Amino acid sequence: MSKAISYRIFKSAALVGALLASFSASADIVISGTRVIYNEKDKDEMVRLENKGGKPLLVQTWIDKGKENVDPAKLFVPFTLTPPVFRIEPKRGQTLRIMYTQGAALPADRESVFWLNVLEIPPKLPEDKSNVQNLLQLAFKTRIKLFYRPANLAGNAIDAIKELKWSIVNDDNHVYLKAKNNSPYYVSFSDASFTSAGKKYSVAIKMLPPMSEETFTVSGLKSGSTGKVDYVAINDFGGSVTRSVTL
Incomplete structure (x- = not known):
């Protein structure tokens, strides 16, 4: 996926930010867990997503260092996250794979923290909008912490x-x-x-x-x-x- 497309998807979340604070609604994509612990000795970490809603959704995922409004195309983190963009059918799931790339050395004497972002985009409205004048579509972004845990840390x-x-x-x-x-x-x-x-x-x-x-x-x-x-x-x-x- 090109950076231009990636940015357009990401930008849509920013445009609905104010709406999310004003309307009572909930995300359809559910993450299996509230945090990810990536142990240094592990080859990768898997995160399961489920579409609990009744419509297919386009989903974009990325990892950041704590600045949530930065364009994902401009981020550099020492992880590879796949798939970055995908579609989830209703009542179906998708597994994300996180791999530490070692492109940048992280401290060996303490944990490092990052954020896993999951942005869901509703399907496009039909060409005939005569029956959907009062329909409001929202994009939802969920963020959970990703902790990189070096081996041999003291204590627990x-x-x-x-x-x-x-x-x-x-x-x-x-x-x-x-x-x-x-x-x-x-x-x-x-x-x-x-x-x-x-x-x-x-x-x-x-x-x-x-x-x-x-x-x-x-x-x-x-x-x-x-x-x-x-x-x-x-x-x-x-x-x-x-x-x-x-x-």
Whole structure:
């Protein structure tokens, strides 16, 4: 497929972005899983797609580094994804194959994260549009995380969730909450909060990279405060791991 065609398909998703936020609808293409773990020792990884809808769909797939609005034709990632464009009939499936190409060396001491994109385009309207004046067609894009996991990393992904270090930091009359990840694994969150003196504060954390820390301002918290952090992280299988840490 040419870059021009690829860009036109991708651009259609951007044009309907505002519509997706305004109308209640759902995608027909379902991905079997909420994340992909690509282990270094594996030759490839397979991802299964299913068309749960009642109409055939054109699907485009690609992998990016986190910038979701970049034209796929201009992206470079060290993976080959096949097939890049295909048609799925109603109630049928398609398997995607992801292969690490080693075109660019990735860190060997920690995970790397990418994003798998699945864009579904509805079929073209019939030439006679007299009966479809009120029909709105939407393109849907689904993105899930793709983690590249080098061999021989210390510990494991579950321990990374359990062993996060949380602390309260006082600095220049401000109070901060700090989360620190000493592991070589990414930790993804679905929810996090801090409770102190009976008041619950939301913590806006989505993902903490390996060997990193993130600091959050907790408005209204006083110096010397104590409390409890409650967080829900997501494991390799998309399940929830709930933890509480008293500070």
